[in-house]
Amino acid sequence: xxxxxxxxxxxxxxxxxxxxxxxxxxxxxxxxxxxxxxxxxxxxxxxxxxxxxxxxxxxxxxxxxxxxxxxxxxxxxxxxxxxxxxxxxxxxxxxxxxxxxxxxxxxxxxxxxxxxxxxxxxxxxxxxxxxxxxxxxxxxxxxxxxxxxxxxxxxxxxxxxxxxxxxxxxxxxxxxxxxxxxxxxxxxxxxxxxxxxxxxxxxxxxxxxxxxxxxxxxxxxxxxxxxxxxxxxxxxxxxxxxxxxxxxxxxxxxxxxxxxxxxxxxxxxxxxxxxxxxxxxxxxxxxxxxxxxxxxxxxxxxxxxx
Numbered sequence: 001x002x003x004x005x006x007x008x009x010x011x012x013x014x015x016x017x018x019x020x021x022x023x024x025x026x027x028x029x030x031x032x033x034x035x036x037x038x039x040x041x042x043x044x045x046x047x048x049x050x051x052x053x054x055x056x057x058x059x060x061x062x063x064x065x066x067x068x069x070x071x072x073x074x075x076x077x078x079x080x081x082x083x084x085x086x087x088x089x090x091x092x093x094x095x096x097x098x099x100x101x102x103x104x105x106x107x108x109x110x111x112x113x114x115x116x117x118x119x120x121x122x123x124x125x126x127x128x129x130x131x132x133x134x135x136x137x138x139x140x141x142x143x144x145x146x147x148x149x150x151x152x153x154x155x156x157x158x159x160x161x162x163x164x165x166x167x168x169x170x171x172x173x174x175x176x177x178x179x180x181x182x183x184x185x186x187x188x189x190x191x192x193x194x195x196x197x198x199x200x201x202x203x204x205x206x207x208x209x210x211x212x213x214x215x216x217x218x219x220x221x222x223x224x225x226x227x228x229x230x231x232x233x234x235x236x237x238x239x240x241x242x243x244x245x246x247x248x249x250x251x252x253x254x255x256x257x258x259x260x261x262x263x264x265x266x267x268x269x270x271x272x273x274x275x276x277x278x279x280x281x282x283x284x285x286x287x288x289x290x291x292x293x294x295x296x297x298x299x300x301x302x303x304x305x306x
Contacts, residue, residue, distance in 0.1 A: 055106040063271075074263055078241035078250055080220040081164060084173045095269055096252040097218040100132060100157075110212045114138055114152070114253075114276075121207055128204040130211045132157070136198065140221045140251040141274040143259055149274055150223060152253060154200040159226050160219035161192045169234045177214065180205055190214065221251050 028036070073088040080097070083089040100115045110117070115132040122128070134157075139149040165174040179187045188205035195201055202215045229237045241250055247258040255275050260268035 053106060055104060071267075075243060075261075077243060078245065078247060078258070079238060080225075081170060081172065081238060085171075092258070092267060094254070095256040096250060096254045096258060097220070098138075098254050099216055099218045101212060101216050110216075117212060119211060123207070126206050128207045128211055130202045130204070130215050131195070132200055132202075132215075134198040135276055138253060138276050139274050140223075140253055141257075141272055142251055143248045143257040143270070146274065150221065150251070153197045154194045155197075156219055156222040157200055157217070158192055158194050159222035161217070163226065163229060164220075165217075167234065170237070174217070180208070182206060221253075224251070 071088060071091065075089040075092045076082060076086045077089055078093065079089075080093060083093050098114050100113060101110045101117060102113050103109075104111050112135075115134045117133075118131045120129045120131065134152060134154065138152045140152060141149040161178075164170055165172045166178060168175060178190050180190060182188055182205065190205070191203045193201050193203065202211070204211055204214075208214065225237060225240060228240050232239075243261065243263070247261050250258055252258070252272050253275075255272055255277070256269035257272055258267070259270045260266060
């Protein structure tokens with residue numbers, strides 16, 4: 001009898017639990033759903049403090065420390081030409097290069113980095129020139145050997161624009177950007193001319209609204225890439241700095257040197273003491289960086305900068 005009573009009570013409990021869990025909520029119309037979403041967003045926004053970046057500058061940090069990050073794949077090469085068409089390679093080598101200028105999206109203006117610029121228009125002939133002047137304190141530096149650094153000159157930029165971007169056999173992604181459509185339907189080329197060791201000029205065949213956007217670029221050391229191309233053509237050019245090479249031998253004009261690479265595990269960067277931007281704009285820039293790439297099933301790698 002006792003077992004029957006227990007079974008009866010258990011059945012009642014299960015029955016009541018089942019139906020109490022089947023509470024029916026009223027259906028909402030599409031208009032009611034939209035109104036609910038809007039009210040939820042308004043509630044979140046009402047508690048949010050807006051503090052947009054106004055280019056007020058960064059606090060200067062301290063040398064040293066660790067910064068961690070990730071990348072999704074190994075580099076295919078340490079060659080800047082190959083990096084143009086491979087995102088993983090490009091991202092890794094970006095710390096070793098710099099651009100001529102950069103765009104300040106707050107002030108909505110172009111600002112000098114490796115070079116200052118001047119725009120000159122000839123309205124009579126309908127042409128335009130952009131004259132760049134390189135900084136006097138920028139170098140191709142080598143890890144562990146500050147005496148080996150080579151000054152960056154106009155030759156680096158002119159070679160890269162003419163012999164890398166401008167050589168169809170190199171298959172550079174920037175090749176087509178050298179040409180402009182003219183009013184008569186023809187195409188003309190944007191050319192570059194060396195003025196002196198620090199100055200060079202881009203000649204535009206017609207006046208355009210954003211000539212800086214069309215000419216801003218990063219580049220590699222001509223004294224290495226030109227030597228390879230002159231001796232063995234484009235095929236030799238592509239063999240420079242493979243992933244089998246010692247990354248310490250790669251010169252840098254950027255914030256860091258690439259000092260170690262272990263496939264699927266680790267990439268190590270160290271601070272470039274010859275980098276022109278001496279005052280760190282943010283704490284992360286003050287770090288001597290090391291990327292640790294821990295293997296995560298062959299899909300993702302962990303990075304730390306030390």
